[in-house]
Amino acid sequence: MTPHDSDTTLEADTLAALERIAGTDVLLVALDFDGTLSLLQKEPMKARMLPEARAAVDALAALPRTVVALVSGRTIEDLAVISEHADDSPIDMAGSHGAEFLIAGERIAVAEEDPAAVALRDELRSRAEGELADLDGVWVEPKTYGFGVHTRAASDDDAARALETADAMVAERAPEWRRRTGHSIVEYSFRQEGKDAALRVLRERLSATAVLFAGDDTTDEDALGSLTGDDLGIRVGEGDTAAAVRVPDAATLSSALAVLARLRAVATAEAAPARE
Numbered sequence: 001m002t003p004h005d006s007d008t009t010l011e012a013d014t015l016a017a018l019e020r021i022a023g024t025d026v027l028l029v030a031l032d033f034d035g036t037l038s039l040l041q042k043e044p045m046k047a048r049m050l051p052e053a054r055a056a057v058d059a060l061a062a063l064p065r066t067v068v069a070l071v072s073g074r075t076i077e078d079l080a081v082i083s084e085h086a087d088d089s090p091i092d093m094a095g096s097h098g099a100e101f102l103i104a105g106e107r108i109a110v111a112e113e114d115p116a117a118v119a120l121r122d123e124l125r126s127r128a129e130g131e132l133a134d135l136d137g138v139w140v141e142p143k144t145y146g147f148g149v150h151t152r153a154a155s156d157d158d159a160a161r162a163l164e165t166a167d168a169m170v171a172e173r174a175p176e177w178r179r180r181t182g183h184s185i186v187e188y189s190f191r192q193e194g195k196d197a198a199l200r201v202l203r204e205r206l207s208a209t210a211v212l213f214a215g216d217d218t219t220d221e222d223a224l225g226s227l228t229g230d231d232l233g234i235r236v237g238e239g240d241t242a243a244a245v246r247v248p249d250a251a252t253l254s255s256a257l258a259v260l261a262r263l264r265a266v267a268t269a270e271a272a273p274a275r276e
């Protein structure tokens with residue numbers, strides 16, 4: 001029996017791609033969180049990894065010459081909560097789309113704190129909270145480098161009004177901020193880094209010989225579009241993508257990660273750990 005004989009949900013091209021990358025020397029498995037490892041939830045802090053995803057991530061992280069990193073738009077603090085990240089976890093994290101990291105337990109920001117930018121963030125965030133307070137189902141999420149406007153629980157009209165208001169406010173006071181759209185969210189940030197930057201940092205620190213990245217959203221395309229050579233990009237769900245492989249949903253991605261863990265265990269048997 002091969003490591004994936006029991007799996008019937010994966011397409012042949014997905015299995016072939018997993019077999020290929022499982023044999024690389026030093027593997028970075030970089031994974032988006034919301035919509036990729038977890039299902040999308042109405043209340044953002046209730047998101048958790050699917051149980052099969054959790055098991056596969058833990059299995060991969062325990063293997064030699066294999067590092068798992070969560071690469072998310074969330075702040076590092078929120079990502080630690082929703083991923084139930086223990087202090088001694090071997091799993092690395094990139095937060096705020098690649099502008100902050102927790103690597104091997106060490107907290108790393110990509111730049112010194114800029115007091116003027118932080119003051120503007122606080123001003124715009126509290127203005128947004130005030131101006132959007134009357135719109136049912138709209139929520140302003142505090143972010144390390146800006147804020148997000150959630151509209152998942154709002155009517156179409158209230159969602160449109162919320163985004164119009166926030167867009168106008170940011171265009172007037174902070175036109176240089178990066179604007180990102182995601183699933184029922186628009187985010188505004190004074191840092192420009194995308195998930196491609198996160199992969200660059202993680203790949204270099206590890207000297208990875210190949211990177212697998214999986215994601216479900218437009219913000220993940222920064223990372224998927226940056227992959228080269230022996231890397232593998234997996235798009236979860238629909239939408240234009242630069243990924244080589246697509247799986248229909250987070251549950252199927254969990255199965256793919258479980259297969260990868262089994263293939264990688266065989267490939268790395270008796271190999272020395274990448275981080276010693």
Ligand SMILES: O=P(O)(O)OC[C@H]1O[C@H](O[C@H]2O[C@H](CO)[C@@H](O)[C@H](O)[C@H]2O)[C@H](O)[C@@H](O)[C@@H]1O
Pocket residue numbers: 032033034035039040041042043044045047071072073074075141148150152182183184185187217219
């Ligand atoms: O990069 P990700 O890990 O995918 O994070 C992207 C954003 O995820 C969160 O919002 C999304 O998930 C919520 C929970 O399922 C959902 O309610 C919301 O509609 C989605 O947009 C998070 O709240 C954001 O900060 C992240 O940037």
